Amino acid sequence: MDNPLRLLRTDPSGARRGELRLARGGVPTPVFMPVGTSGAVKALLPDQVRASGASLILANTYHLLLQPGHELIRKLGGLHRFMAWDGSLLTDSGGFQVFSLPKHEIREDGVVFEGRQGDRPTTLTPELSIAIQRALGADIAMVLDECLPYPCPRERAAASIERTARWEARSKAAHDDPHQLLFGIVQGSTFEDLRRRSAEQIVALGFDGYAIGGVSVGEGLDLLKRVVEWTAPCLPPERARYLMGVGLPQDILASVERGIDMFDCVIPTRYARGGTLFTARGRIRIEHRNYRRDGYPVDLSCDCHTCRTFTRAYLHHLFAADEILGQVLATIHNLRYYQRLMERIRAAIDAGRFAAEKEAILGEIL
């Protein structure tokens, strides 16, 4: 198996610089992937996503399975063409969303859930997930894993990683698309020995890259650091490492320092639509009355279209008037903020001074 990651440099801190070589072009790492849940990065045109600096985005298999369906997307030429995205695409397995449903049933075969009203229940198996991701034509597919609630009793987590290993073996066996990479996922909840054991199992199966799952929602930065510290050393250093669903800028900085190469998160886009904007001086709530008469751009140091063109007062007004354009402009800004953050991180690693840059960024935003 060719290694898609070209590792360029490892910083004294542990941070890694590399390039992920994908069919549609190289992706510099560490990389942040904007989330295009339903085949659209919410509120933005593909050109606007590209202009943020993103070259790799994530789409959600579960959402696309329900609407419009992966078979339709395949018939229309695949997801890239359907959404007119000429960059690279990573799709998740769909499992995370199914396990989040109030009604789902875990079987050895897969996870059963009720789909759209009136439809029969669907069993999302490792094989079905791979077939869907193949139909979508993702550049990187993810294996189906069992996603655990947080917190999770040790006994359940211990049994779960065994099932996850079996599912990932089936995922790998089912995967037959030579143009698509397949990443494994390490689970193990909050238990160091289970995280290590899961990593060993998954690495033994052999994947193009490795993800760490189960740390995305609400566990806090300390646990995130611990899980990454337990897991990353168990992964082959030459392979890409992806921390799923993370996170805030401080989470990304802490994880890069611990050897993570890839991130995705809804935070920049979701916060934007709610009026929370990332700036070089921390987050601002644009609807706050402080910004009603503010003639400055959202972030003086930002080069995005929003900051080059509009004032905080205008964005405040658009949110007050409930104008869609407010959500568009805020999303343009937040995505560019995240890409600029990654550019700074990569430049710092290139220069061998990641630790200092991390402190500088934290000093700006916290």
Place this chain on the structure above:
Amino acid sequence: MDNPLRLLRTDPSGARRGELRLARGGVPTPVFMPVGTSGAVKALLPDQVRASGASLILANTYHLLLQPGHELIRKLGGLHRFMAWDGSLLTDSGGFQVFSLPKHEIREDGVVFEGRQGDRPTTLTPELSIAIQRALGADIAMVLDECLPYPCPRERAAASIERTARWEARSKAAHDDPHQLLFGIVQGSTFEDLRRRSAEQIVALGFDGYAIGGVSVGEGLDLLKRVVEWTAPCLPPERARYLMGVGLPQDILASVERGIDMFDCVIPTRYARGGTLFTARGRIRIEHRNYRRDGYPVDLSCDCHTCRTFTRAYLHHLFAADEILGQVLATIHNLRYYQRLMERIRAAIDAGRFAAEKEAILGEIL
């Protein structure tokens, strides 16, 4: 008073070709103005509005008065700068919205309405409307007129046009911005003699251009034709004629034939957000299941970004998934449809064959 309209040609049908010379550039007529109610053409960036072919848009004085307030916009450099629109702007008087409020009181001084909750009632006078539009920095301002309900008893309409004439005289007296044009408005409800009398009164006052008010909502194409036929011959032929709040493509065609030069309407943008798209074969409801698997663009003959890039199936999917991007793409298309309609109309008048082109367009869409 310099005439801002350069009349280039009058077609045998009665249709007129011209150019409106404004501070920010020439605007070819007949022209359709997209509506940017609150200082934003809903869902679009200024660049996207410009790309539709629009060079003159309308903004609503009433909405901007309430939020964010005209004084703030003036302090921030005027409405063009506030919304980053480098084309031309026409503002209405604010009267139409106030007269549409369930609670308003008409006095000789002006019209009284309750503003935002907790604020004292505001009296929109002719002088206040002019002052607001000056603060906004519109290229074309409109006088305050009395807007009547439809239908309206003759007696009330007769009294109303007298008050409208007094208000327009006050508007003109209050207007002192040499960089801003001021248009008068003819009222008179559905009564031929009142329309004629109103036109005589308003023309006697002398304005840079003349609008026909009170035909925008739900009166039907036949009445629209009659009102325009009564009124247009009473207006000085060398001055621009603006039919406010109109309309569907067939309304525009009928009105151009009767000598109208300018239009504005929320239809293309509002319909777009609701999933109704204009095409060379009539309107389509993109949410209809017919389009679920449709791999063609919205309109094969259209050159807009949406039609050049995406399929009907993708737009159907975006609306089904309630994605903001669906509204953005639909708005891009509908605005371009309207601008292409105006381009065809202008080219046909230039070639002296408007009547034939009108029939051709009606044959396509009806």
